[in-house]
Amino acid sequence: MDGPIGVFDSGVGGLTVARRLLEQLSQEDLLYLADTARLPYGPLPVAQVRQYALEALEFMVERGVKAMVIACNTATAAGLEALKARAAIPVLGVIEPGARATAGLTRGRVGLLATEGTVKSEAYQRRLAELIPGVEVIAQACPKFTPLVESGLDDAVAIQDAVAEYVRPLVRAKVDTIVLGCTHYPLLSRWIQAYAGEEVLVVDPALATVELLEDELRSRGLLRPPGRPGYRQFATTGEVEKFGRVAATILGLPGLQAVRVRLG
Numbered sequence: 103m104d105g106p107i108g109v110f111d112s113g114v115g116g117l118t119v120a121r122r123l124l125e126q127l128s129q130e131d132l133l134y135l136a137d138t139a140r141l142p143y144g145p146l147p148v149a150q151v152r153q154y155a156l157e158a159l160e161f162m163v164e165r166g167v168k169a170m171v172i173a174c175n176t177a178t179a180a181g182l183e184a185l186k187a188r189a190a191i192p193v194l195g196v197i198e199p200g201a202r203a204t205a206g207l208t209r210g211r212v213g214l215l216a217t218e219g220t221v222k223s224e225a226y227q228r229r230l231a232e233l234i235p236g237v238e239v240i241a242q243a244c245p246k247f248t249p250l251v252e253s254g255l256d257d258a259v260a261i262q263d264a265v266a267e268y269v270r271p272l273v274r275a276k277v278d279t280i281v282l283g284c285t286h287y288p289l290l291s292r293w294i295q296a297y298a299g300e301e302v303l304v305v306d307p308a309l310a311t312v313e314l315l316e317d318e319l320r321s322r323g324l325l326r327p328p329g330r331p332g333y334r335q336f337a338t339t340g341e342v343e344k345f346g347r348v349a350a351t352i353l354g355l356p357g358l359q360a361v362r363v364r365l366g
Contacts (some may be wrong), residue, residue, distance in 0.1 A: 104326065106131035106335065107315070108167035110158040112141040113252050114345065115286030116173030117352045119196065122308040123171075124334070124353070127316060127325075131332035133167055136349075137365060138340030142248045143176040144217025144284075151219065155181035157365040159189055161337075167191065168324050171315060173285050175200075175216055179223035192318045197225050199314045200281055200307030205233035207303050208279035213272030214241040215294070216283030217248070226283055240275045244268045244284070251286040254348050265293045273298055281305045289352065336360040 107130050109120045120134050135158055137143075143151050155177040162170050169192040172178045172185065178195030185193045197220075204212055214226050221243045230237050246264040250257065272280060280302055282288050288306040295304050319325040326332070334355075338345040342362045350358035 104324070105166040105168040106133040106332070108133045108135065108162035108165075108170040109173050110135045110137075110155070110162065110170065110177070111174040111285055112136070112143040112177065113138045113248065113286065114348050114352060115248065115251060115284060115289070117349055118285050118288040118306065119171060119173040119308045119311055121353055122312040123315070126312045128331050129326045129329050132334045133162065133165060134334070134336045135161060135363070136336075136338040136340070136345055138252070138338050138345055140339065141252065142217065142245075143174060144219045144243075144245065144248065146219065148180045148219070148223070151177055151180040152184055154365070155185055156188065159185050159193070161363065161365055163189065163191070169194070169315065169319060171311065172196065173311070175283050175285065176219040179220050179225040192322065194311065194315055194318065196285060196307050196311050197229065197283075199310035200283065200305065201226055201229040201233060203307055203310040204279055204281045204305050205230060207305060208234065208237070210234065210237055211275070211277045211279070212237060212239045213275065213277035213280040214239055214283050215244050215247075215268060215272075215280060215287055216241065218243040218245060220283050226281065240272055240277055242268050242271055244287070247290060248284065248286045251289050252348070254351070255289065261290065261293055265290065265297050269294055269297045273302075277302065279303045279305060282307065337363045339363060339365055
């Protein structure tokens with residue numbers, strides 16, 4: 103079976119994973135889906151987020167994807183197991199690779215920046231405790247971050263204020279590592295790193311996610327051999343022009359075109 107790799111997020115945040123995918127597995131075709139009409143997912147009930155993720159899976163399967171990445175921590179926490187049970191294709195989330203990457207770097211005090219939904223799920227906290235007995239995790243919900251990213255990062259003062267508000271408690275707690283528990287947040291990493299200081303490691307789970315995907319595809323005989331660059335398709339449930347403009351900037355693809363779709 104050969105088809106595109108599906109990458110799904112509530113908005114443009116998952117493009118941080120798609121960007122890594124295009125760098126690491128450029129020969130693969132990509133289908134990116136952003137459910138921007140219904141973001142942010144963070145404050146929504148778990149059951150609602152799970153249903154949205156199942157609708158995204160249906161969309162992907164109908165278009166012949168050979169694997170799907172839930173490039174959204176909130177949707178991973180709420181729906182990964184349900185999607186894996188439903189799907190005949192590999193489905194990966196971002197929490198497991200993020201936790202593994204963090205476990206390999208931290209000295210025992212981890213700061214978690216995430217949505218309200220991901221923090222409440224305690225998915226990162228549980229997995230890190232399994233990987234590093236005795237680890238301390240200081241979790242901070244960041245409701246202002248996703249809207250700042252979705253708006254195109256055009257308000258530097260608001261970004262700096264939000265970063266100070268959310269990172270300050272982690273610095274005071276003397277964390278040695280900060281994991282970016284939302285795929286939108288790597289787009290704020292330079293501000294986060296500057297506030298936290300060079301001695302604090304900031305972990306973006308995107309690279310570990312793509313490495314895990316590559317291993318999964320190889321083990322199933324689904325990895326396309328190196329060769330011509332794959333094609334890229336982009337779909338959104340929201341405003342096409344706005345999504346296309348922000349996505350083009352994030353991916354460095356001038357003239358990026360997207361189509362509007364409906365889920366459910």
